[in-house]
Amino acid sequence: MKDNRKTYLMALLFGCFLLLPFQAAAEQVVLRLSTVQSFKPFVWDEGNGPRGIDHDIVQEMCRRMEISCRVEYHPWKRVLARIEDGLSDGGFTGFRTPERQAYAHFPAHPLHFSTYNIFVKTGKEFDFDSVTDLYGKTIGIRRGFKIHPQLEQAREKGWVTIKEVNSNDQNVRLLLAGRVDAVAANYHMMRITLSEMGVVCELSCLPTPITPPRPSYLMISKKWKHPRKETLLKKIDDTLKEMYDDGTVDKINSTYLD
Numbered sequence: 251m252k253d254n255r256k257t258y259l260m261a262l263l264f265g266c267f268l269l270l271p272f273q274a275a276a277e278q279v280v281l282r283l284s285t286v287q288s289f290k291p292f293v294w295d296e297g298n299g300p301r302g303i304d305h306d307i308v309q310e311m312c313r314r315m316e317i318s319c320r321v322e323y324h325p326w327k328r329v330l331a332r333i334e335d336g337l338s339d340g341g342f343t344g345f346r347t348p349e350r351q352a353y354a355h356f357p358a359h360p361l362h363f364s365t366y367n368i369f370v371k372t373g374k375e376f377d378f379d380s381v382t383d384l385y386g387k388t389i390g391i392r393r394g395f396k397i398h399p400q401l402e403q404a405r406e407k408g409w410v411t412i413k414e415v416n417s418n419d420q421n422v423r424l425l426l427a428g429r430v431d432a433v434a435a436n437y438h439m440m441r442i443t444l445s446e447m448g449v450v451c452e453l454s455c456l457p458t459p460i461t462p463p464r465p466s467y468l469m470i471s472k473k474w475k476h477p478r479k480e481t482l483l484k485k486i487d488d489t490l491k492e493m494y495d496d497g498t499v500d501k502i503n504s505t506y507l508d
Contacts, residue, residue, distance in 0.1 A: 279317035287323035291506040327394035336473025360465035387431040
């Protein structure tokens with residue numbers, strides 16, 4: 251009887267041991283994130299694997315949290331729609347606005363700071379100090395981008411015409427063809443686009459930004475269903491703070507920016 255009992259206990263322990271890896275796998279957090287495919291220097295993938303400032307910060311954050319981050323690419327409007335509908339657990343990166351705060355959590359620390367400028371054809375420069383200087387003009391922007399609340403208001407009132415396109419190089423081509431008067435774009439991204447297209451000297455950046463450096467964030471869907479959601483949201487905050495404090499974010503930025 252004792253031998254049978256001992257054999258049973260050993261079998262039970264062995265069975266529990268075999269289950270451990272399956273339990274660990276079941277508890278592995280997988281964060282499904284959406285972003286755009288071409289937004290240099292923050293995130294892009296040209297077939298050699300994703301990279302960029304935001305991508306590298308998010309991956310390092312996930313590594314430190316010991317969770318898995320799966321990133322998929324969509325146009326920006328669809329990224330936001332997937333976050334709002336809960337089809338993605340989150341996405342990056344976006345400005346914190348009241349509209350987005352209704353459906354997404356924003357960590358305390360951003361992934362990067364964006365400065366948006368007005369770009370024009372060289373020789374077509376004009377004085378620019380505020381959105382009112384754009385009245386009567388046609389402005390190109392990336393589809394779904396909310397650059398400045400006063401620009402949105404001017405569009406609604408019909409004081410400016412906004413032409414939305416899917417990529418920065420499309421905006422550049424529209425500007426060179428004279429189909430828009432100016433383009434409002436992220437400074438760093440536009441400089442890279444102009445260099446890659448070989449038209450650095452053909453376009454000029456007006457000196458006053460339309461937006462000063464503005465934080466852009468990882469967004470987590472309020473419809474993300476996970477039993478440890480609140481704990482994980484705090485862990486995201488704590489991990490990003492740690493990465494700022496220990497210089498990791500600065501190091502990643504220096505890899506991609508002059």
